[in-house]
Amino acid sequence: MSLLACENLVFGYASRSENRAGLVSAFDFNLEAGEVVALMGANGSGKSTFLKTLAGFIPPLAGTVSLCEKSQWTSRERARLVALVRMGRMNGAFFDRMTVREFVGLGRTPYAGVFDGHSAEDERIVDESLERLDLKDFANRWMSELSDGECSRVYLAMAVAQQVKVLLLDEPNAFLDIPRSRKLFVMLQTLAKERGMGILVSTHSVEYAERYCDRIMVIENGLARCEAAADARAKGLLDWTEKF
């Protein structure tokens, strides 16, 4: 069973007239449990828009996106199935006022009641997520005190606490150095296998995409193509990376 399936999908912002036809011509895409797919393409090719469409933030212009073989979900049900994580450098005023534990606890929001109370079970899941990403010692640190590498682990821990089936990541290693990027991709592989998650990760790191992802999806010249990572180079999916 596909965790996530797109059929004849056309995505883009309906309000922008130049995009009415969509950024990319209609295509199909499936994400299976336990696999990590790299999403690649030049800046502005539509990677982030695609991820937002999958997460339900933007309605598709045409075609369908279904999660667990159903295309209609309430926003809360959807939040229990799919998370879109954007790990930019966040310096909001409220980063000063949130501990790591509290941030990871936000992952339980889709399960919380109206007063945002956490049950013992919620607390256990938060603890487990912190442990899973080696954040136990950081639990009481303020978010603003973390390094970028630590921050990316906290974001992942939140998604783990959210217990989603589909994890969408928008350039998670944009601010990470080489060893931390590698560690992140290894972690994604482990999470996908251990938890049966489907992970779609947009990145500019060709090497990690080839080494640590199962498949590579490329958006180029208005076309979306997807191949097994091992065959991607041979099939010309990565030619655009050497364009200039």
Next chain:
Amino acid sequence: MIGGRNTFRILAGFALLLLLSATFSYLTLFSGTVGLSWSDVFVDDGSVLNRIFWDLRVPRLVAAVLAGISLAVSGLSLQTLFRNPLAGPFVLGISSGASLGVALSLLAGFSFGHFGVLTSAAVGAFAVTFLVMFVSNHFRSSTVLLIVGLLVGYFIDALVNLLIVGSDAEALKVFVSWGMGSFCRLTSDGIWIFALAVIVGCVLIGVSIRYLNAIRMGEDFAKGLGVNVRLYKNLVLFGASLLAASSTAFCGPVAFVGIAVPHLAFMLFKTGNHRLLLPGSALCGVTLCLAAGLFTMVPLNAILSLVGVPVVLLVITRGRGGRG
């Protein structure tokens, strides 16, 4: 969620605030120019002392408590909604609206029927609130709303200034004294209206705690967690406006409580979780207002600003939130 090592701090903080507000409540009721004792109060003999207690002191206590709750809760929720630590209950032009109402009634001679200053303040405050709420539906960005609120405030202040020019000295004196804020204007009849407005406002914000906790990381983030951002944003805006407008109507534009108290509460409780920070701020606001209300000889806004300004400065200099 109470973070482990923080539990003691939170319990101690609530205990301290409860103790302080109980003490200040006692002082508000029984000390002052005329000292009172229990026996004066509970035997309803129609004496002067009995009247002082029930008609002056009790309304003053209730005014301070309700104003403390409403300003702190509306200040905190608006700071969170706008993700701006310097937002406060008056960013949406509410106090300006109230002063326009009062200025129209006192200075320009528009009488709102046989209603007094209180009603004119309420009418002005709500009129501006609904104007800004109406405008807010046309903007998705909270920042634009913040700017619109401030601009509307400036515009109305200018109108008030026009009214001030050429008004007679006596009316001007009443207007200026309204602007200084006071807990002494609440009457026994007004108590119920004020209390009802505060309850409704607090309920609206109370049911939005999940939204307030999630919105700290931005609207898309909250949406991703399945929170109905549009609905709760409107609930919080309406609740916060109701709280600020009612407190302005009954106590005048009380400065700084709304801006300073959420920061004080954070410094005390060291948590950003609104489940704790909302009641914590409310209690902080009550304590501060009760304390300020004890200085009956000094204008309320003067004494509050003397405390409020250093706090806001401290917050700015210690970097965006008073983490320490």
